[in-house]
Amino acid sequence: MIICVAVVGHQNNPLFIQSFTEADDALKLHHIVHCSLDVVDERVNNPKKSGPLLNETFLGLLYPIENYKVYGYLTNTKVKFILVTTDLDVRDADVRNFFRRFHAAYVDAVSNPFHVPGKKITSKTFVERVSTIVKSFGLSSAG
């Protein structure tokens, strides 16, 4: 189950965080997303290590925590998408697909002329669209 998706701006500022847990504990997800930026930073700053990944937007599994997984995605404007899931066996292709759709939704959201770049995304449509994407996560592979 995806428990959190987030958009982080190029200055590592949170632009959008949506949690999908029932409990009122979004703060811990903020923490997870925030800490995962350490890994993103490292990947971005160490192109040597990431090697062929350099030109790829999908950063893959950021770090293996025992009970959840954090995936990252980096757009070419240095905006990061973070996905936190409690599914322990997730296929990379699914995550890639998720991020592609999420990216499209993000691009649509920030193309709104009333959106101020660098500010938080407040669009309700975006929230709805993200929820749809999250709900359909993994379904394509199953079906």
Next chain:
Amino acid sequence: MANFLAQFQTIKTTADRIVISVEDVSDLWPTVKNAFEARLPFKRASLNNKTRNPVSVEQLPAEFILTTDSRLRSRFPQEQLLFWFREPYATVVLVTCEDLDEFKTILKPRLKLIVQNDEKEWFIVFVSKAHPANDQANKMAKKVYSKLEVEFSSKKRERCCKYDIHFPEANFWDDLESKIMECVRNTLDRRVQFYEDEIRKLSEQRLMPVWNFCNFFILKESLAFMFEMAHLHEDALREYDELELCYLETVNMTGKQRHFGGADHGDDQAALLNPGNKALTQIVQEDSFREFEFRQYLFACTSKLLFKLNRPFEVASRGYSFIISFSKSLASYERILPFCMREVWVITACLALIEATISHYNEGHVVPDIEKEFFRLLGDLYSLARVKFMRLAYLVGYGTDIERSPVNSASLSLLPWPKPAIWPSVPADASAEVLEKEKLILQTTPRTKHFGIQRKPLPLEPTVLLREANRRRASLSAGNVFEMFEGRQGTIEGSQAQKLHATSMPRTNSSPGNVDSSIDRPMRLAEIYVASEHALKQSISNPELLKSLSSSEEFEQKYLELTKGAADNYHRSWWKRHGVVLDGEIAAVAFKHGHFDQAAKSYEKVCALYAGEGWQDLLAEVLPNLAECQKILNDQAGYLLSCVRLLSLDEGLFLTKERQAVQSEVVRLAHSEMKDPVPLDVSSLITFSGNPGPPLELCDRDPGTLSVTVWSGFPDDITLDSISLTLTPTHNADEGVKALKSSTATVLHPGRNTITLDLPPQKPGSYVLGVLTGQIGQLRFRSHSFSKVGPADSDDFMSYEKPAKPILKVAKPRALVDLEAAVSSALLINEHQWVGILIRPINYSLKAAVLHIDTGPGLEIEDSHVIEMESCASVSQNDDEQVQRDVAQIGSLNSGKSFERLTLHDGRIEFPNWASDTPSILWVLIRAVSDTLSRGSSSVTTRRESIVDGMRTIALKLEFGVFHNQIFERTLAVHFTYPFYVRTRVTDKSNDGTFLLQVILHSEVKAKLTIYDAWLDLQDGFVHTGQTEGRPDSSDFPLNISPTSKAGILFSICLGKTNTEEESRKQAESVLNIKYGISGDRTIGAHPPVIDESTRVDGARQELIFRSAIILQRPVLDPCLAVGFLPLPSDGLRVGQLVKMQWRVERLKDWDKTEVSEPNGEVLYEVNANSGNWMIAGRKRGHVSLSTKQGARIIISILCMPLVAGYVRPPILGLPDVDEANISCKPAGPHLVCVLPPALSSSFCIPVNS
């Protein structure tokens, strides 16, 4: 083959180096042993790895063993094959012989026998015992050796070498080593080949039922072990890796239910670095090994090799993944393992791994990237151990000691509870402990945050422990009463516990000792804690870990140790976010123990981290803690700053009540007795901007009021004692900033406020807003931030750029108003006249302007009269002012022509409001005073009048602008004149001395003049001829004279006698009296003078008197001197050509001695000429000598140049000292000369047709 496992293990422990067997044929070993063994271990050995590539081994340990040694003799052939790795890798045959015959007969056959075994890699060392002095012996030894070489060496391979006991050859040892190495290499290759073949054979059967992993393992590990003995660690490592892969495959593949292992005492302590923890024979499970122990064993072997390869980093990295994956395996077998075995194992594994890797780690030996990665792994290990440790502590009941922070919540609430088959139940004799735990639970009160901030604590548990534990108990199945808690997942454990506590309390009271009942009824939280504690005591074998869980103090110590370890290592790995967040956890503990200083430092770091990247939600969690620390530490500046930062966070993050509490803290502190004023940056809380729209535009030197929009982020109104705002000029920075101050208290409402500030005059230029400073009590705050559109946005942390929009523009100095005289033509002198002053504002309001009027000499203002002011719509003169004219016209259309009477007070006039924007004319009644009489002139002489004569000045000073700060000064020149200028001319002259005097009146004003009467008071020597007393025919009057036209009046007069001496003196000149009236408009020029209202008679015509003096010249009756104008050159005069003018002066009579005016026969002359027509070169005035005798004559020459063409009057020679009556002129009257235009110059002409 599996039976050999035990043997294999013992062999492995005994054999740890390669063996070189020594075949001591001639009993030489005791003599050479020391020398040989001194070469061990071999340096720079060259071996082949598994892929047959040469590898250089730095040190290769080996052992020489005699073939007769029991270790080599007592082996069965089958054993030898299986454990081939321990067999000798080379055989050294030691021989000596001093006789050829002996060699042939004895030694050679024996050697042949030894070396016939193909399996062995051998070579012969011929030891020469011959003394170097003994040539005979040496020769013999050489001979024998050469025989030996012939017999045993081949072209392909040299198998012999010679060792001189007394004098070893220099290269012998190298030779020996290379030979040994060759043998070892060959043997190794052969054995690797053998093992590989065997392994392949077994691998092919892997899917068959006969497959036995143990056999495979023995072969594979033998190979690995052989590589390890040969110091080919990389190859050994590879074998182990393959072994692990293969093992995992068998584990996962077979459907057989195997024992997992881990049920033994002490298994909870990870043995992932200790390969000898358990004998392999103990963990054999049918045809394979138990997973629990075997995987740890494999990892231990690999880590041992990695440490040998000096790669502790890889141990850490492999270890971390191993722990994670192994923990997963443990989770799947959790039901059969002891309670919390998984957590305990992970903790011990992490700690063991950390300890081992750090002890093997040498700082600075690796590239920084790997080093960073290493520390990161250590951090990960620490943090993993920390999480598991916290989980155990929670189960034991130390949950209240764990900070419910995001980091702890993130790791604990996503970590599922342990899933034992049956949740441990309370032991029989534990009721006392249960009571104690219950007491603890009741005692703990949730810590309230500073400022009364109410936050729902973050969960530390994935689900409610109470329900989870009870559900997993044997006697209770799903669907019991605890399902009622399903809907309350979010509620925390504590509150849940209390609720439950209340319901179950009566039962406990009734049967405190009846522990058995707990099987039937659900366990209470305290019971769960106690049960867990007891179960953990069973499963934990590590005394240190047990101790750490024994009390809350011990727990805290361990917790701190782990947290610090994680934080430090994360910091060293540059994972600052991980590190700093954990610092915050340390700070929480420090805070609890009253180490506020340390806590504040750490909290500050955490806050800076969150604030720097705008993670407000997280910041809101930590900042109150920091504020509390600072408050306790009495760090007022820091505390205030924290309060401000709290207030400037997103409004939604706190309740209004909480925000108000913070604000009241700020205000309370600000007004408390602080020693020094505390500076505070409130940029995030109070922002400001200029008003939207164009900037305020001011003229130079104008003050103004600047209105600024200020957004307040305070939740309530806040009173600022003073406020000041700096303006920064945009054009030059060195001018410095100007501060605008408002010392009155300002109340800022939440949200948008508009503040107006007085703006003193500024230098020209444009200005932007600088810094807002102010004071609240003792608090000096300043704000640098500018809000552009809306209220300060919370994530504005990156927009600190200055606003480009200027707020104020001060124009360069320019004319703001213009004052000029409204009329250009002359006014009447000595009469009351209106003088018009045109006041024209130039895009500037003259509201409440004050005009100071000061008249110059010869001019006076009539105080008694009012001053009239009227608007003047169409006075604009050029296109630039088109707009203004339009505006003025619109104004005039709307309001019509404004007119107002004003009064003058002390020379000041205040302007009415309507005159502030439109041009207006101010009419001031004045009178120019002149006590001289107008003088007429004869038609002969030119009119000699200076323009200055009629000129009067009015000094004007206009004070205007909002604060009368603008001053405009101007001196106006007003021209005054008499109405007429009089010229006389004798038109006709009869012989009887009667002549007609024509008086020509030139009108000097732009007004119609009407002459009602005129008379002439004649001077002495003239009398009127008729009886009309000098008046002309009355029928001519009234006579109208149009502006600038002329009129003439004829008077008939004759020369008369002198009446009396007195009268003649009185009347030296004639006076023309004219009674006239004027009808003019003051807007044009001269007009009827204003008379006092009181004396005015309606309908009466206003008659004015004009008097002008006329000098009548009597004919020359007794000429003494004659002046004659000599003829000019015949070719005429031309403009620009010099011409000589000559006059001849001749004395007609002898000098009369009675005249004193002409001394010494000198005559004063003076040349008068119209300077517009003539240029005179030479002296215009001077004395010339002229004899006093009659007939004396002289010629006066003057060089002149005509300046204009036409008929002009030539210069006239006058003799000022001589009475005009005594000079006879020729020509007698004025005459004209013709001046031709200048000759054409053709030099610049270009012919048209060329």
